[in-house]
Amino acid sequence: AQPSAPSPIPAPLRPLPWGQLNFLHTTDIHGWWGGHLQEPSYSADWGDYISFAKHLRDRADAEGRDLLLIDTGDRIEGNAIYDSSKPRGKFTYEIAKEQHIDLICSGNHELYKQESADGEFYHTVPDFSPNYIASNLDIYNPKTARLEALAPRFKKFTTENQGIRILAFGFLFDFTGNANNTVIHKVKDTVQEGWFQHAIQDKELDLIVVIGHVDVRSDEYATLYATIRAAQPDIPIQFFGGHRHIRDYRIFDDKSVAIASGRYMETIGFMSINGLNTRSSSHHPRKSQEPKPTFSRLYIDNNLYSLHHHSAKNLTTFPTPNGLNVTTQINSARHSLHLNRLYGCAPRDLWVNRAPYPHPSSIFSWLSDSMLPDTVKTSSRVQESGKSAIAIINTGGIRFDIFKGAFTKDTAFLVSPFTSRLRYVKDVPSQVAVRVLPLLNHGEPMMKEQGIDLAPPEVVARKLRRQFFPELLRPAFSKLESNAQAQLALSATEHHNLIPGYTTHDDAGTDGDDTIHSPIDFFEVPNCIQAVVSQGDSKSDLAEDASLPTHIDIVYNEFIEKWVLMALRYLGESYKLEDTEEYFPGKSFTQLMVEWVEKYWGVDGEECE
Numbered sequence: 001a002q003p004s005a006p007s008p009i010p011a012p013l014r015p016l017p018w019g020q021l022n023f024l025h026t027t028d029i030h031g032w033w034g035g036h037l038q039e040p041s042y043s044a045d046w047g048d049y050i051s052f053a054k055h056l057r058d059r060a061d062a063e064g065r066d067l068l069l070i071d072t073g074d075r076i077e078g079n080a081i082y083d084s085s086k087p088r089g090k091f092t093y094e095i096a097k098e099q100h101i102d103l104i105c106s107g108n109h110e111l112y113k114q115e116s117a118d119g120e121f122y123h124t125v126p127d128f129s130p131n132y133i134a135s136n137l138d139i140y141n142p143k144t145a146r147l148e149a150l151a152p153r154f155k156k157f158t159t160e161n162q163g164i165r166i167l168a169f170g171f172l173f174d175f176t177g178n179a180n181n182t183v184i185h186k187v188k189d190t191v192q193e194g195w196f197q198h199a200i201q202d203k204e205l206d207l208i209v210v211i212g213h214v215d216v217r218s219d220e221y222a223t224l225y226a227t228i229r230a231a232q233p234d235i236p237i238q239f240f241g242g243h244r245h246i247r248d249y250r251i252f253d254d255k256s257v258a259i260a261s262g263r264y265m266e267t268i269g270f271m272s273i274n275g276l277n278t279r280s281s282s283h284h285p286r287k288s289q290e291p292k293p294t295f296s297r298l299y300i301d302n303n304l305y306s307l308h309h310h311s312a313k314n315l316t317t318f319p320t321p322n323g324l325n326v327t328t329q330i331n332s333a334r335h336s337l338h339l340n341r342l343y344g345c346a347p348r349d350l351w352v353n354r355a356p357y358p359h360p361s362s363i364f365s366w367l368s369d370s371m372l373p374d375t376v377k378t379s380s381r382v383q384e385s386g387k388s389a390i391a392i393i394n395t396g397g398i399r400f401d402i403f404k405g406a407f408t409k410d411t412a413f414l415v416s417p418f419t420s421r422l423r424y425v426k427d428v429p430s431q432v433a434v435r436v437l438p439l440l441n442h443g444e445p446m447m448k449e450q451g452i453d454l455a456p457p458e459v460v461a462r463k464l465r466r467q468f469f470p471e472l473l474r475p476a477f478s479k480l481e482s483n484a485q486a487q488l489a490l491s492a493t494e495h496h497n498l499i500p501g502y503t504t505h506d507d508a509g510t511d512g513d514d515t516i517h518s519p520i521d522f523f524e525v526p527n528c529i530q531a532v533v534s535q536g537d538s539k540s541d542l543a544e545d546a547s548l549p550t551h552i553d554i555v556y557n558e559f560i561e562k563w564v565l566m567a568l569r570y571l572g573e574s575y576k577l578e579d580t581e582e583y584f585p586g587k588s589f590t591q592l593m594v595e596w597v598e599k600y601w602g603v604d605g606e607e608c609e
């Protein structure tokens with residue numbers, strides 16, 4: 001773990017359900033290679049994961065089992081290690097490649113920008129070759145400008161110990177927000193392509209594995225399941241998904257399941273299968289599959305207490321040389337980026353989903369009531385031209401909570417990692433302007449009726465349910481380690497002494513989390529929030545008849561520009577890109593937020609309490 005990482009807290013643990021074939025799964029890492037430095041439950045880093053995988057691989061080899069590692073994309077954007085480096089990603093690829101990953105694919109975040117898609121082409125694909133799979137993803141080769149598959153469409157291989165013959169695909173959901181150097185083929189079209197139809201007819205297979213940056217409950221995975229199952233009525237199919245940032249497990253049928261393993265290096269998904277066809281030995285016929293394979297899943301909290309326990313190692317025997325090197329590598333990257341630089345002290349916790357909106361503990365209330373209006377008031381449009389403004393931002397651009405205490409460069413990029421700036425359309429009729437936010441939040445059906453595709457799936461579909469975590473700091477784990485097994489006697493429903501954290505309920509029940517936690521509240525938040533600055537006043541909520549000037553500026557995060565302009569068009573005001581300008585020229589939203597923190601929470605060289 002990183003030197004400043006908090007010690008994990010001992011807690012009752014469920015055992016790893018080892019099988020013939022076993023998997024470790026990460027997804028939506030979003031640059032959290034260093035782990036969580038304010039949350040003991042997720043405080044292990046990528047170096048620890050490298051050590052952990054080595055121990056599990058050794059055990060699998062010793063017992064004649066197989067272990068495969070999977071990563072299903074969105075490795076970038078969401079943490080200062082990636083987002084504050086110049087160029088972005090300077091450290092990321094070098095850190096990521098130290099883990100041996102058997103099957104890997106792209107997420108949507110790798111593709112928002114041309115440079116990051118090229119980063120996949122130049123780094124991740126060759127670093128993991130031949131394990132990177134791009135079943136529905138093409139790139140304009142940056143060297144030749146020709147459109148080609150980013151990586152092989154599929155991979156067929158046989159596992160080393162059990163001789164299980166696997167056909168693997170790697171998909172991305174039907175994402176449309178990519179830069180124009182990549183092309184994503186819709187899943188429903190890809191499954192009709194000759195190469196896919198031919199691949200799934202293969203009878204020399206024991207298992208089909210579909211990895212993807214795809215919600216396990218999406219239409220895309222339903223299509224893939226139905227198509228493969230139609231071609232192969234009996235073959236076991238194992239799906240690995242992601243994108244929704246949740247722990248989830250879906251049972252398609254008695255031979256096909258899907259797992260999703262959370263987000264931000266909080267979770268290492270463990271999946272195992274028994275009852276698959278195997279090669280008994282090279283001289284004997286294949287041992288045939290039992291009538292039904294059995295599948296098991298466990299979501300591991302990524303901290304050293306869990307990792308030591310599941311690998312049967314301790315503080316001394318756990319770290320491997322490569323794991324330790326990577327931990328050091330991450331620490332030096334963090335140092336060289338000055339991530340501990342203090343901007344101010346947050347006076348209280350501010351939550352993304354652990355508080356409702358509006359609420360004094362909601363990060364979005366802080367943004368709409370304080371940070372946004374205070375910032376907008378300093379603009380030249382307000383200061384020099386006396387113009388009122390409605391400022392709208394997408395909640396999806398705010399990625400993590402603020403904890404009471406030090407607000408550092410690290411914090412700034414965890415909360416707001418993106419490069420987006422604020423833009424604006426000037427002098428919009430106020431009675432139109434006040435109807436934009438409701439449309440962005442609730443207007444999809446209306447707009448669809450008009451043939452206007454308002455929101456990208458990932459904006460509209462931001463979870464119905466996510467389980468969260470953080471916990472209370474408790475004494476160092478060495479003192480409590482011996483108590484942990486005694487705590488196993490606690491029933492999962494008894495919350496006494498349990499640490500708040502993931503309490504997952506999926507298709508297999510409520511026993512999926514390795515650590516037995518007490519539950520944490522989760523609140524849905526709207527797609528977008530707003531602040532209104534009018535004649536010196538600010539408010540986040542506006543009745544249509546509020547006293548506003550006849551015209552007002554609409555300020556918005558540039559990520560939602562397309563949808564703001566669509567909403568205005570739907571409301572009868574046709575503005576084009578040429579009608580928009582930067583509101584704070586040259587400054588990203590993240591910089592504006594940092595300036596606010598320095599001004600209102602700054603401590604002039606002092607430390608936080």
Ligand SMILES: Nc1ccn([C@@H]2O[C@H](COP(=O)(O)O)[C@@H](O)[C@H]2O)c(=O)n1
Pocket residue numbers: 074108109112243394395396397398418419420458459559
């Ligand atoms: N430049 C960007 C990119 C993304 N967003 C927000 O993130 C959402 C997608 O994130 P997932 O982790 O769910 O894939 C997207 O819908 C935006 O809300 C952004 O603000 N700026």
